[in-house]
Amino acid sequence: MTTRRATITDVAALAGVSVATASKALNGKDDVRATTRQLVIDAATQLSFQPNVLAQGLLSGQTRTVGLLTSDMVGRFGIPVLLGAENAFGAGEMAVLLCDARGDAIREQHYIRTLLSRRVDGLIVVGESTNPRPSITKDVPVPVVYAYAPSDDPADVSFVPDDEGGARLAVRHLIATGRTRIAHITGPTDYKAATDRDRGIRGTLDEAGLELAGETLYGAWSQRWGRLAADMLLLNEPKLDAVFCGNDQIAAGFIEAARERGRRVPDDIAVIGYDNWEVLSEETRPTLTTIDPDLERLGHTAAQHLFAAIDGKATPGVHSMPTRLVIRDSTAPSMPEL
Amino acid sequence: MTTRRATITDVAALAGVSVATASKALNGKDDVRATTRQLVIDAATQLSFQPNVLAQGLLSGQTRTVGLLTSDMVGRFGIPVLLGAENAFGAGEMAVLLCDARGDAIREQHYIRTLLSRRVDGLIVVGESTNPRPSITKDVPVPVVYAYAPSDDPADVSFVPDDEGGARLAVRHLIATGRTRIAHITGPTDYKAATDRDRGIRGTLDEAGLELAGETLYGAWSQRWGRLAADMLLLNEPKLDAVFCGNDQIAAGFIEAARERGRRVPDDIAVIGYDNWEVLSEETRPTLTTIDPDLERLGHTAAQHLFAAIDGKATPGVHSMPTRLVIRDSTAPSMPEL
DNA sequence: CTACGTTACGAAAACCTTTTAGGTGATTTC
DNA sequence: GAAATCACCTAAAAGGTTTTCGTAACGTAG
Incomplete structure (x- = not known):
């Protein structure tokens, strides 16, 4: 185990050639006869030679x-x-x-x-x-x-x-599946991800001639905030039929609270998350449609x-x-x- | 940006000493006058010299x-x-x-x-x-x-x-808080963690003159399995007052199902998880007591x-x-x- | 003044590989 | 027969650092 590792000098000696030739043989350079090359390669494998990366790096600068x-x-x-x-x-x-x-x-x-x-x-x-x-x-x-x-x-x-694009993808999907009153629950305002997605949502709604249901609810990235926002939203927006959540945790919280309030997901309200955090998005009931940022x-x-x-x-x-x-x-x- | 990095030779030249002296000065070796050492150090900082780790490693073998x-x-x-x-x-x-x-x-x-x-x-x-x-x-x-x-x-x-020790810690806590009919829901049998903890639980119960409530429920490490196992357990063990779950996901599933069955946590049933996965253990209602494997x-x-x-x-x-x-x-x- | 010890520094070797320039012997060309 | 070409190989340098050993200069004791 503590035996010194073989150097190219050892390989050259065993093969009976000079160090330079050994190097060229092992690196596939020209100017070395096929038989000689094989000799060197055999010697190298026999000694299980591995070039010293430090020496190579020192020389090449890479x-x-x-x-x-x-x-x-x-x-x-x-x-x-x-x-x-x-x-x-x-x-x-x-x-x-x-x-x-x-x-x-x-x-x-x-x-x-x-x-x-x-x-x-x-x-x-x-x-x-x-x-x-x-x-x-x-x-x-x-x-x-x-x-x-x-x-x-x-x-x-x-x-x-592409957070804005992700949000567009989500909203287009909601619209395509027949939703028209869409809300947005997300994390703190000082997250660029949150504001970028809000822009994407509003842009897409605009193109479809729709408006956001209520105001964007900025809060935290937590399940707790998802529940809280759900309570507020279900009270203030009775005709709500979809919600875009800033991450899967918020979405999980929303789903939980919605069920407790007697709203069915997805029948009454569609929910879409963000991140595709599978430990969550595959465990909610129902499982969660979401945006995967890949x-x-x-x-x-x-x-x-x-x-x-x-x-x-x-x-x-x-x-x-x-x-x-x-x-x-x-x-x-x-x-x-x- | 593409300017060649300073070597110890440059430092030595700037300080007006030999490479050897420069090396000794920078590495805190003896045999170099204090004033000379300072001269070298100044030169090194001026050139923002950093020794080439490759060269050092090549020499030292480390x-x-x-x-x-x-x-x-x-x-x-x-x-x-x-x-x-x-x-x-x-x-x-x-x-x-x-x-x-x-x-x-x-x-x-x-x-x-x-x-x-x-x-x-x-x-x-x-x-x-x-x-x-x-x-x-x-x-x-x-x-x-x-x-x-x-x-x-x-x-x-x-x-x-120490999975066995973790389980002991958990069960001792449950017993100390007045629980006596304790069940065990965990992951697949082919996980050593699951069987180790089972051994710890049974050992601790034994010492306290208690028995496990029902058989150990081996299943999966998922929230889904936690819900399923909860349904089975609540049916078969009506007097159950505590459950040790193999991870926080199972525990979260158990808590969810228990609430839906009208059992209060912790009043009726105490629940303890494993892993201290905070995104989960701090988001369940109630928040989850758990073992942190550190x-x-x-x-x-x-x-x-x-x-x-x-x-x-x-x-x-x-x-x-x-x-x-x-x-x-x-x-x-x-x-x-x- | 000689002998010796101490202090401070420098020259050179060592680490291992790749590359360049050169060298050797054999073959071909004029 | 001398010169050129070719194929194959080797010696040596380079890369940056540390360490060993050598060598001055200087001081002190005899």
């Missing part, structure tokens, strides 16, 4: 390593993004150095220094909300790509979920664009990534005059 | 990097463990190479090779259940520590949550022991990590004869 700087892994959104990114990097034979700054700017600075001293080839910054975050691109001599939370500098490369794909795409940026082909700007509508039971078509 | 091999980041349990580990490594100036094998043995092998070719100093393997997993220690020339899922080789170093600490401890193992001080065996009882509203003391 480490084939990227830093993954996440601001808060406890939250729900960073993980899938990170997962998608990790997957893309793994396929590209890149290694991922993971750093969780826990939303602390000091920790973030510390980690940036650490990553740079390790000579990462690039950096991917994963946020926890879609609110823009401070750019670090200018402080760093390698390409940076932002995922989920965009950089506040529009010249940087950012990938964000975060894993977002992370994957961001990683691929970091590759491109490392190769000098950056694509600046804030890129909106499409969302998907996942139809379950909470939005079955209403049957008017039944 | 990369100050560990591999973090997780089998399934999608699940809920790997993340906190991973988080605790990352935190410990960050503090120790170690970097973490993240690999998610997604429960696929082929991917795992691939990642192990990759990590070894990067000369990691050690490996931490994070599982998704507490069932033992195949050991990789013998295939790998560096120390390995297993977290959450133990290795199937007892000579390896593993850290697992996974972040588990990950942290595992990481620290990997350090020790890298320094040659391994601590073989399967180490059970203590759990915590988190008391909320679902287990308020029963008031007999009220």
Whole structure:
């Protein structure tokens, strides 16, 4: 177990050639006879030789390593993004150095220094909300790509979920299934996701000649708020036939409260959530129609664009990534005059 | 941005000393005059010099990097463990190479090779259940520590949550608050966590001269199963006054079904969950008393022991990590004869 | 003044790989 | 028969850092 690992010198010696030839043989370069190459390869496998990545990196200046700087892994959104990114990097034979700054700017600075001293080839910054975050691109001599939370500098490369589009998708689905009096319950106003979606909803309703039922109810991202808002809404908007909820938790709360008030979902009221958080959206009764922001794909795409940026082909700007509508039971078509 | 990074040679030149002296000055070695040292340090800061970790690693044979091999980041349990580990490594100036094998043995092998070719100093393997997993220690020339899922080789170093102890904690709490007819709803039988906890429950009941109410109900880890099991249990065990649920989802389902059957929680029946998954345990009505397996600490401890193992001080065996009882509203003391 | 110890610094080797420039022997070309 | 070409291989340098060893300069004891 503690036996020294074989170097290319050992391989060359065993194969009876020089180090240079061994290197060329193993790296598929020309100028080496087929028989010689086989000799070297055999020697390498026999010694289970693996080139020292440090020495390679020292020489080439490339480490084939990227830093993954996440601001808060406890939250729900960073993980899938990170997962998608990790997957893309793994396929590209890149290694991922993971750093969780826990939303602390000091920790973030510390980690940036650490990553740079390790000579990462690039950096991917994963946020926890879609609110823009401070750019670090200018402080760093390698390409940076932002995922989920965009950089506040529009010249940087950012990938964000298309919240406005997701909301449009949802509302079009509600309208297509015969709903006309649609309300909106969502999280706090200082979340860009909440206001973006509100814009999408109002735009889509407008195009259909409809209006939002009541005012947008801004609150919290919790089930508790979903219940509370449901109580208010069911009282004030008796003719309500659909509600768009800012996340699946709010939707779950709404469904719960609606049933307690004797309203049937989806027969009386259709409910649509956001995030497609499956532990919730598949456990509500009825199961929850929701918008899936496809975060894993977002992370994957961001990683691929970091590759491109490392190769000098950056694509600046804030890129909106499409969302998907996942139809379950909470939005079955209403049957008017039944 | 593309300006070449400063090397120690640049620093030495600027300070007017040799490379060797510069190195010694920066690394706090003796044999360098205080004034000279300051000169070097000033030069280094002026050039914002950062030593090339590759060169250091090449020389020392240590990369100050560990591999973090997780089998399934999608699940809920790997993340906190991973988080605790990352935190410990960050503090120790170690970097973490993240690999998610997604429960696929082929991917795992691939990642192990990759990590070894990067000369990691050690490996931490994070599982998704507490069932033992195949050991990789013998295939790998560096120390390995297993977290959450133990290795199937007892000579390896593993850290697992103390499920039996957690169950004891829960049952003692129920008994202390006056409950005597306690049932157990949990996940599938092939989860070691489920059977371990069952053993803990029966042991504790035994010591108190009590018996389990009905048979242990093995099913799934879902809210749906919690509801189903509740319906069965409330029918067959009319005198039931407490239930220990295998996770918070089952508990949430139980609470929901119990309310629909007209049973009050905690007045009629106390409910205790497992995992302290706060998005659920703080959103149920009433909020859920539960066992917190303290996974972040588990990950942290595992990481620290990997350090020790890298320094040659391994601590073989399967180490059970203590759990915590988190008391909320679902287990308020029963008031007999009220 | 010699011998020796101490202090402060520098030269060079070592870590491992890849690449460049060159060298050797054999074959072909004029 | 000399020169050029070709195929194959090797020596050496480069990359950045740390460490070992050597060497001055200087002071002190004899």
